[in-house]
Ligand code: ADP
């Protein structure tokens with residue numbers, strides 16, 4: 001009955017064992033192939049290099065491709081894993097796997113500490129800090145000679161023994177690292193369609209929208225960076241066992257750039273891109289060797305050309321073409337729970353804002369505004385451009401810290417709560433300038449809403465998909481479920497944004513100029529949509545310029561001017577208030593007189 005790109009209605013991440021048989025088969029094939037392949041010497045080395053580098057590059061897929069954070073220290077994490085295995089087996093005579101585990105733990109710890117220290121700052125701090133970390137590690141590896149053997153490097157790195165079985169033979173070891181590479185690839189691939197993976201991509205595409213959709217942005221970035229450091233160390237540890245000799249220059253800044261190039265060349269948003277990129281950059285120099293002196297120039301030029309003409313990488317190019325053939329989603333889903341109730345306005349206060357202030361330097365964008373939004377009502381916030389409406393919503397949703405005042409939501413003081421926690425408390429919003437996750441599909445965008453912590457369906461992946469589809473049904477966008485949001489028209493992106501908010505079963509919905517940028521037909525549709533929502537008793541605060549829309553749906557209006565509240569009350573009273581007419585409408589409107 002259902003087609004969801006061949007995954008069933010319940011879509012990505014629904015069944016944790018889905019794909020397991022194929023995965024086991026892939027590993028078995030790779031292991032047997034590697035064990036009995038005639039690869040010797042040179043080819044063996046190339047395969048080992050590609051497999052271990054690929055694991056490190058897969059770490060970059062997570063931190064850069066999924067989460068959008070630039071890390072320029074992947075070679076350093078690779079080096080930590082490699083030195084842990086080398087020094088552990090050579091100097092401390094511990095088991096290979098124990099040494100590898102120590103390296104992985106140490107690398108993950110460094111990743112967490114660096115991430116915790118810098119990722120709260122946003123911007124490019126992580127890039128800068130990872131460059132420094134990379135340089136420091138190279139200095140330590142080179143100069144702490146008693147411990148690291150210095151520039152001479154470490155020789156005779158051991159290969160593992162496990163329960164008496166030796167991986168010493170080249171092909172046997174190759175089988176081990178290829179199996180590891182396959183497992184890491186599958187892990188990274190599955191992560192993308194998981195709740196955590198979606199949160200990472202949401203953070204990459206739009207941090208503000210992620211935070212007001214209930215995602216802990218800082219925490220998500222730290223986890224992404226931590227996992228990438230762990231994968232880097234796994235790749236490095238296996239690399240050390242493969243080549244049996246390591247030295248500091250193999251883990252230098254330049255190598256971090258090589259790993260980054262591999263990721264970008266293949267297509268950094270997909271694990272398969274990482275594999276394609278890694279294999280290409282390992283093989284390309286080998287193929288070009290016959291060019292002798294001009295080899296480096298041709299190599300550099302090829303990489304640049306691929307990046308210029310295929311900005312999504314080699315795999316991204318293929319992937320974009322495959323996406324066009326995705327089938328639509330069919331099948332029945334239960335409607336939004338909201339639709340089961342019928343609404344009526346009550347006197348119960350839901351959102352109580354007292355003397356709220358937000359100053360930007362000397363500018364009082366919001367200047368002591370109080371208002372009360374009551375359950376089941378549509379409360380309009382109007383006022384001329386620049387009167388502080390958006391700033392008001394930004395303070396209420398936690399994007400800006402209040403300069404003064406108090407915000408109470410459903411009886412709880414939320415004045416200092418983080419944006420994602422306000423969303424988890426049931427406060428959802430849309431943006432004047434649409435904020436959707438452009439690199440994700442329509443369905444994925446709305447799933448982010450559905451799986452916000454605290455939502456009734458959040459812990460059931462199947463129910464999350466069903467809820468997202470129900471929200472898309474409500475805005476009549478299900479047919480576009482598998483399209484990339486970035487490819488949609490402006491009006492449709494608005495609907496996706498509204499569906500994302502609705503899927504989170506919000507208690508109260510804040511809409512900042514939802515009609516902005518819509519054409520006339522779309523405005524009429526939006527008006528109908530708001531009336532339907534109101535009919536089901538959702539509490540809504542709406543900012544809009546379109547007085548027709550406001551008059552049609554509002555139960556209550558608050559007017560701002562220069563950050564101050566100049567009127568508040570029933571629509572007919574407010575709209576005929578002389579101050580409001582002077583400030584906002586300019587002159588009494590003609591049809592009112594009629
Ligand atoms: P509205 O949504 O009513 O059109 P805004 O809330 O966007 O108005 O803006 C209110 C005032 O606050 C404007 O003068 C605007 O320039 C100023 N403002 C808004 N955001 C910021 C900011 N982040 N930094 C400085 N000034 C801001």
Ligand code: MG
Pocket residue numbers: 389390391432513
């Ligand atoms: Mg505004």
